[in-house]
Amino acid sequence: MSEKSTERAAATERVMTAEKSVTASTEKPQKPRTRMPVVFAGHGSPMLALDDTEVTRGLRAVGQRIEDEFGKPRAILAVSAHWYTRGSFVQSTAAPEQIYDMYGFPKALYDFEYPVAGSPELGERVTRLLGDRVRVNDDWGIDHGTWTVLAHVFPQADVPVVQLSVDGTRTTRELYEIGRALAPLRDEGYLVFGSGNVVHNLGRVDWSNAGGSAATNEFNALVTEKVLARDDAAILDYASLPNAAYAAPTPEHFLPLIYMLGAADGERPEVFNDHSELAAISMTGYVFGL
Numbered sequence: 164m165s166e167k168s169t170e171r172a173a174a175t176e177r178v179m180t181a182e183k184s185v186t187a188s189t190e191k192p193q194k195p196r197t198r199m200p201v202v203f204a205g206h207g208s209p210m211l212a213l214d215d216t217e218v219t220r221g222l223r224a225v226g227q228r229i230e231d232e233f234g235k236p237r238a239i240l241a242v243s244a245h246w247y248t249r250g251s252f253v254q255s256t257a258a259p260e261q262i263y264d265m266y267g268f269p270k271a272l273y274d275f276e277y278p279v280a281g282s283p284e285l286g287e288r289v290t291r292l293l294g295d296r297v298r299v300n301d302d303w304g305i306d307h308g309t310w311t312v313l314a315h316v317f318p319q320a321d322v323p324v325v326q327l328s329v330d331g332t333r334t335t336r337e338l339y340e341i342g343r344a345l346a347p348l349r350d351e352g353y354l355v356f357g358s359g360n361v362v363h364n365l366g367r368v369d370w371s372n373a374g375g376s377a378a379t380n381e382f383n384a385l386v387t388e389k390v391l392a393r394d395d396a397a398i399l400d401y402a403s404l405p406n407a408a409y410a411a412p413t414p415e416h417f418l419p420l421i422y423m424l425g426a427a428d429g430e431r432p433e434v435f436n437d438h439s440e441l442a443a444i445s446m447t448g449y450v451f452g453l
Contacts, residue, residue: 196233199349200453201427203357203420204312205436205446206244209265212275212311218446219315221436225450226316229354232453237352238282238323240289240345242422243308244359247415248328251293251341252300255286259324260304277310282323285353289327292344303328308358322354329418335399338418342425349452355426357419361386362410362445375439382410383437383445390449393431395424409443420449427451 202225211219229236245264246252259281263273290297305324313324327345330338345355362379369376375383385404389397401407401417411417432449439445 197350198452199233199236199352199354200229201349201355201357201423201430201451202229202316202448203359203423203450204316204448205360205444206308206312206358207360207440207444207446209268209272209307209311212277212307212314213271218436218438221448222312222315223318225435225448225453226318228453229316235317236322236354238285238325239313239317239354239356240285240348241305241309241313241324241326242329242355242357242419243306243326244329244363244416244419245306245308246303246326246328247331249330249332250328251297251330251333252303252328253286253289253293253297254281254301254303254325254327255283255299256281256301257283259301259326261310262304262306264306275314277305277314277320279305279310279313279320280323282325285323285325285348288348288351288353289325289345292347293341296341296344297327300328309356312358313356327422329415329422331415331418335401335418335421338421339395339399339425342422343428344425345422346426346428349426355423357423359416359419360445361417361420361447362439362443363416364409364412364443366412367409367443369442372442373440374442375445376442378406378409379439379443379445382406383439383447387434387437387447387449390420390424390432391434393429398424410445423449423451 430451432451436446
């Protein structure tokens with residue numbers, strides 16, 4: 164290459180570098196999205212808290228995406244299958260107790276701590292949104308339906324948590340409307356989170372089966388199809404779906420999904436952890452608004 168050609172190449176490179184520098188300096192940093200997502204997660208065995216599996220890595224990935232795209236939530240409103248009550252209750256304490264509401268597991272699980280704070284502010288906001296449909300009750304704490312999952316979603320335990328009970332006296336339509344009434348929380352920096360299972364039948368658990376039975380897989384696939392299509396009417400009438408008596412012999416693990424559909428009214432979700440285990444437990448989760 165001649166001396167002039169070399170000089171021209173060097174000059175071109177300097178101009179291109181300068182242009183890149185100007186572009187970088189004038190680009191505005193991307194602002195975090197402001198409307199928090201809604202998450203429904205399958206929680207399975209309480210041993211989930213200690214696991215390092217594809218499922219727990221899926222939960223970590225959801226949490227990381229939320230932090231990356233929205234920032235850390237102001238607090239979490241958690242609807243857990245394990246606070247199943249007659250009437251709707253919400254917590255107001257700043258220091259909720261971690262509840263080990265399971266039996267017969269290794270000592271390491273009972274030694275596991277997830278020391279989250281509560282949020283009286285969020286509890287009070289829920290009472291204003293729901294009015295006479297909810298009452299304050301701090302007799303319960305943060306149960307394993309919540310902490311075994313959040314231990315992977317937000318492993319630093321640095322996001323306050325308030326639980327809202329699953330009201331066993333209300334129709335699925337009423338629970339859906341409660342979810343809709345809670346949707347404004349998302350615009351205030353709060354994450355609405357449900358923990359349960361699309362399929363949960365402890366009477367049909369098979370510890371030798373690492374996947375799902377035929378009935379589990381069929382029901383899980385049908386519910387996922389309906390959720391993706393936002394056929395909410397079909398989910399509200401889930402008890403009429405094929406294999407429902409097998410998949411949800413009791414309602415408490417399915418109902419958190421109803422609340423989440425209401426809180427994410429009309430939004431199509433992403434599916435994560437689309438996996439079943441122990442023959443009769445579905446770990447499938449849905450995240451709306453990501």
